[in-house]
Amino acid sequence: MNLLTKLKVSEIFYSLQGEGARIGTPxxxxxxxGCKAKHACFKAGIKCDTEFESGKEYTIEQILSWLELNAPQCKEITWTGGEPTDQLTDEMVQIFKDKGFFQAIETSGLNxxxxxxxxxxxxxxxxxxxxxxxFPKGVHExxxxxxxxxxxxKPSIRADHYWISPHSDGFDINSENLKHCINLCIENGIWKLSLQNHKLWNIL
Ligand code: SF4
Incomplete structure (x- = not known):
């Protein structure tokens, strides 16, 4: 593994985390x-509202340069997708760790x-x-x-945070789904409501 190893990237952007326990974090x-789970999602009727088909190849070196140029004040990365675990390896994560980055990941659970x-x-x-x-040891959320x-x-693993998020209509909140999720949280007493706040804030 070296800095010239390539990753297929849809986009890199600096913003605030809009969901879950790290909400508001730059x-x-x-x-x-890409996402190898997309056929399973399609079969299950899950509408994927993420654009992850287009993009270009970046070397690790080019990603590090992007970070230095565009967000030198931020030392946190969120790997997302598509499915980030289809490409990301231990060695790649170590390179960013050695540069001092805290790294979060959003995954479907496929790998x-x-x-x-x-x-x-x-x-x-x-x-x-x-x-x-x-994930035999559980996850953060x-x-x-x-x-x-x-x-x-009915999850099969433990987590520090359990969230339910209403299925949205693209960029819009579906009020019936929201009401249903609110009721589920209130009736259950453990699960918490998570909205995609970046859509409400009108940021990426
Ligand atoms: S990114 Fe998530 S929702 Fe979209 S196809 Fe992959 S697993 Fe399904």
């Missing part, structure tokens, strides 16, 4: 291209995450037995998307 999002990741958010899009196999009529999630 972070550099590195959205990796284990690389060693060295500091904060793991799983938004499950694969079967629970796959998640149980990949679980975020399940729910629409009207769906039951409270």
């Amino acid at each position: 972070t550099i999002f590195i959205r990796l291209q 284990p995450v690389p060693v060295g990741i500091d904060f793991i958010c799983v938004s499950p899009k694969v079967a629970e037995h796959v998640i149980a196999k990949n 679980l975020r399940y998307v729910r629409h009207k009529g769906q039951d409270i999630p």
Whole structure:
């Protein structure tokens, strides 16, 4: 592994985390291209509202240069996708760790995450037995998307935070899904409501 190793990247941008336990945190999002779970999502009727097909290749060196040029004040990265674990390796994470970056990841649970990741958010899009196999020690947060009529999630692993997020209509909140998720949280007493606040704030 060297600095000329390439990653397929959809976009890199500096913004605030809009969801979950790290809400409001300034972070550099590195959205990796592609997602091997997309056929499973399609079959399950999950509408993916993330654009991760386009993009270009960056070497690790080019990503480090982007960070230095565009957000030198920020030492936090959020790896997202698509499915970041399809490409990200232990060695890549170590390079950013050596440069002093805190690294969070947002994953569907399809694969284990690389060693060295500091904060793991799983938004499950694969079967629970796959998640149980990949995360035997649990994760920092679980975020399940729910629409009207769906039951409270029954996760197979433990987490520090359990979130339910209403399925949105693209950039808009679906009020029926929101009401349903609020009721689920109140009835259950453990799960918390997570909205995609970056959409409300009108930021990326
Ligand atoms: S796992 Fe996530 S990124 Fe991949 S297709 Fe499903 S919703 Fe989209």
